[in-house]
Amino acid sequence: MKPALNIVLQATLIVAVGLLGPALGLSQDSPTTKQDADADNGPAGDNAQAQTPESMPADQPPIPAAREDGIIRALGKAKPLSGPAGPLTWGWLSVRSADFREFYDQTALIGAPPLFNDNMTATMLATSISLDRPSKRAHFALQYEPTIFISRGTVFNDMNQQLGLDTTFQLSERWSFTGGDRLSYLSSNRVFAGLAFDVDYVTGATVQENFLDGPGTLFYDALDLGFAYLWSPRTIVAFGPAMGYQRATGALSSGALTTAVYEGGTFKLTHILDATKTLGFSYTGQNGQFATQGAAGGPNGNEFLQDALVTYSQEISPTWHLTLGAGVTDDTGPGAAGLGLGVNAGIAKKFHWGEFGGGYERGNQFVGLVTGQVTDRVDAIQRFFWTKRLTTATSAAYFRTTGGAPSYSGLYGLEEVSWGLTRRVSIVADAGYVRQMGDGVFVLNGHRVLCLVGLHWEAVPAEHH
Secondary structure, X not given: OOHHHHHHHHHHHHHHHXXXXXXXXXXXXXXXXXXXXXXXXXXXXXXXXOOOHHHOOOOOOOOOHHHOOOOOEOOOOOOEOOOOOOOOEXXXXXXXXXXXXXXXXXXXXXXXXXXXXXXXXXXXXXXXXXXXXXXXXXXEEEEEEEEXXXXXXXXXXXXXXXXEEEEEEEOOOOEEEEEEEEEEEEOOOOOOOOOOEEEOOOOOOEEEOOOOOOOOOEEEEEEEEEEEEEEEXXXXXXXXXXXXXXXXXXXXXXXXXXXXXXXXXXXXXXEEEEOOEEEEXXXXXXXXXXXXXXXXXXXXXXXXXXXXXXXXXXXXXXXXXXXXXXXXXXXXXXOOOEEEEEEEEEEEEEOOOEEEEEEEEEEOOOOOOOOOOEEEEEEEEEEEEOOOXXXXXXXXXXXXXXXXXXXXXXEEEEEEEEEEOOOOEEEEEEEEEEEEEOOOOOOOOEEEEEEEEEEEEXXXXXXXX
């Protein structure tokens, strides 16, 4: 493992110990019960746990379900972490899912010497493991998702790995604290053939997946710490530091390397208009330090990245949620685009026969490559529940960078068919397509066709009807 990766992993471990201490110490207050877990709620905010009616002041209106921010969510998913459950559970530890897939990939590169077409077949094994510890006033969760590939009887040395660490802590009746760290390592053998967009149709929350097949390897770590204060029965203030580290190597040249270090913070003001409507303001400011070695065209120097949005969310009905946000995004520094329009919008609708979700975001966001440019991204997902066993899902996503050169863009589409053999086991088949344009070093120009078929096991399967 590379020295830089070792350093970041050690730093993450130190953060884990620091976050784990308060949660475990607090968990000794009383035995854990389901009621304790349900009571793990505090002031709502961008980095705060939403309160339950039992823990709120008498005059505090219920937090609209569409804006229950700060809830610990399943890794890579929009839905909240459901806690230890299923047959593979040992106390706080549980195996949440497992996948066995046969994978086929056809890649065609354009505009980068030498041009070539490449085919690959492999077996993919993946699982999701969580350690979840709720108590009356605190909640700690550690989630880990490794993926390995086997081709021609050989196990690839580099695994794709994702790690999530979250904690919430109720400091007082009005103050709460949350901490979260997301770490991803994608090797040169990485394969993505999942849904690029996930929606929680109960709250309207959304999560994006990075689908870009860009650098040789990619390491990404983001740490967010936050305090939330219940300013009044209808107003919540949340703020805290935000830090990040990104490292990518070239796809064709092992000497190409680009890194980014982010330091800054976030602020959010949320006002509850009524039980179904929320008005808010959010601001994120970060200093980004970019460095590229062994390649031309990568980001270099320091940039100051800012996003400021006025947001409005409404629960039109219990199964229909709408979020609108508009403001400004600003980059200052070498190669930066300067002041521009910032947007964040989403819609989620659940029917008896299916689900639909969509989202659009324009601002400083991570889309799978190291860049200081503003990014446009649009996502859509549609599921049909044909029967209790048969489900199909269609996911599409597109992004592009705006501003200076080089410019990047990516298009991703996936069709998934799932047939339930039992309540927890399904046969899943996926067919996907990726098309991307980049600098030919960290993001290759070309397209891929992806096909997977195999078995999926879920400890707590979703109920569609």
